[in-house]
Amino acid sequence: MYVCDNCSTVRILKVFLVICLSLVLLQYLINLATYSYVTKFLKDDSYGSHNRSAIGLFFPDVSDFFKNLQSVQEKNVTRSASENLTLPSEPANMTEIVTNIPSGKDDIGNLCPLVPPTLVGALATYKEVLSFEEMQKKYPELQAGGRYKPPDCKSRHRVAIIVPYRNREDQLKILLNNLHPVLERQQLDYAIYITEMAMPTTFNRAILMNIGYTEALKDYDFQCFIFHDVDLIPENDRNLYTCPENPRHMSVAIDKFNYKLPYAAIFGGVSALTKEHMIKVNGFSNKYFGWGGEDDDMMKRIQLSGLKLSRAPIELARYKMIKHGRDKANEVNKQRFNLLYAASKRAKKDGLNSLKYEVVKKEYKPTYTWVYVQVNQKEIMKS
Numbered sequence: 001m002y003v004c005d006n007c008s009t010v011r012i013l014k015v016f017l018v019i020c021l022s023l024v025l026l027q028y029l030i031n032l033a034t035y036s037y038v039t040k041f042l043k044d045d046s047y048g049s050h051n052r053s054a055i056g057l058f059f060p061d062v063s064d065f066f067k068n069l070q071s072v073q074e075k076n077v078t079r080s081a082s083e084n085l086t087l088p089s090e091p092a093n094m095t096e097i098v099t100n101i102p103s104g105k106d107d108i109g110n111l112c113p114l115v116p117p118t119l120v121g122a123l124a125t126y127k128e129v130l131s132f133e134e135m136q137k138k139y140p141e142l143q144a145g146g147r148y149k150p151p152d153c154k155s156r157h158r159v160a161i162i163v164p165y166r167n168r169e170d171q172l173k174i175l176l177n178n179l180h181p182v183l184e185r186q187q188l189d190y191a192i193y194i195t196e197m198a199m200p201t202t203f204n205r206a207i208l209m210n211i212g213y214t215e216a217l218k219d220y221d222f223q224c225f226i227f228h229d230v231d232l233i234p235e236n237d238r239n240l241y242t243c244p245e246n247p248r249h250m251s252v253a254i255d256k257f258n259y260k261l262p263y264a265a266i267f268g269g270v271s272a273l274t275k276e277h278m279i280k281v282n283g284f285s286n287k288y289f290g291w292g293g294e295d296d297d298m299m300k301r302i303q304l305s306g307l308k309l310s311r312a313p314i315e316l317a318r319y320k321m322i323k324h325g326r327d328k329a330n331e332v333n334k335q336r337f338n339l340l341y342a343a344s345k346r347a348k349k350d351g352l353n354s355l356k357y358e359v360v361k362k363e364y365k366p367t368y369t370w371v372y373v374q375v376n377q378k379e380i381m382k383s
């Protein structure tokens with residue numbers, strides 16, 4: 001009896017041990033397979049949001065896993081990206097940043113100074129949500145449409161700030177209250193455009209940026225376009241909202257990403273392109289409905305058209321991202337892998353030259369120009 005008991009206990013223990021070992025082995029194999037799948041994506045410098053998504057397919061907690069892979073990502077991506085891109089950021093040399101003097105008809109004598117004298121550098125950001133009426137009182141110098149020109153000199157830069165927008169009113173109010181004083185101190189000739197997408201169409205950040213660009217040009221001869229997430233608040237007014245020779249990524253250091261680039265080829269957040277750049281790359285793709293992909297698609301276009309990427313200096317290009325979850329209306333775009341793979345083929349026919357939309361309302365409000373539009377998702381995806 002005693003011997004028999006011992007026998008079965010040992011047998012059970014053996015079975016248990018085998019099961020445990022098999023489970024550990026299985027786990028190891030799954031990790032190995034996933035890891036090589038993910039690092040395969042990470043090696044391609046143009047697939048930033050693609051990476052995030054590939055990881056998300058396997059791991060619900062994307063951010064934690066992504067953190068663990070940070071070192072792999074940096075090694076692999078930086079190497080391949082540096083073949084095509086100007087990395088890392090350029091030196092924080094003010095004279096270099098502000099040499100974009102508009103040519104031709106300007107009265108040189110009255111041009112604003114190269115380095116705006118009123119800049120203060122690092123900023124304490126405003127977190128309070130002012131009403132639009134309060135804001136109008138706070139910024140009486142603004143003209144209708146959220147327009148401004150320096151009163152005492154001729155600005156060197158005609159800049160349209162384009163903000164793709166839906167259903168984030170508090171964020172919009174915070175952005176406007178932070179952005180206007182910065183842009184004024186930078187002595188820009190500027191206007192802020194809020195391009196809003198009517199429901200029920202799935203949100204499409206990129207088409208809204210194409211629309212903002214097109215509508216702004218109907219109002220004024222802007223030369224420089226800053227595409228701006230509504231939730232990013234600048235922390236330093238020396239990060240100039242102007243356009244250099246090459247397309248510039250401006251939101252280099254965001255608090256949410258510990259003030260580091262989350263991946264080397266990122267172009268999302270805040271970016272600056274001249275009118276000439278926009279024409280050369282045919283604007284953004286119109287086909288990215290839902291979250292993600294559109295910024296990486298633009299990066300492909302930039303590379304494709306022979307332009308180089310410029311990054312704002314990391315010590316100046318600092319932003320706070322207002323906390324937000326993923327909006328339901330901004331569901332993840334599952335098509336984006338396919339779209340990205342064919343990005344180069346599509347670039348010539350999908351963009352500014354195929355842009356179709358209907359302006360429902362365009363209003364020149366006291367602190368911004370509101371462009372409210374409807375687009376036909378089915379038709380855009382068919383073409």
Ligand code: UD2
Nearest residue numbers: 164165166168203205229230231268269291292295327330
């Ligand atoms: C990242 C990028 C963003 C874009 C996005 C993928 C950074 C810092 N930002 O932002 O530029 O590439 O990924 O599409 O890398 N929006 C609304 N209402 C909505 C949904 C979006 O107004 O319902 C606008 C708004 O301007 C917002 C932007 O679209 O800031 C980007 O959307 P997000 O903030 O939800 O996405 P996020 O932070 O992952």
Ligand code: MN
Nearest residue numbers: 229231321324
């Ligand atoms: Mn955001």
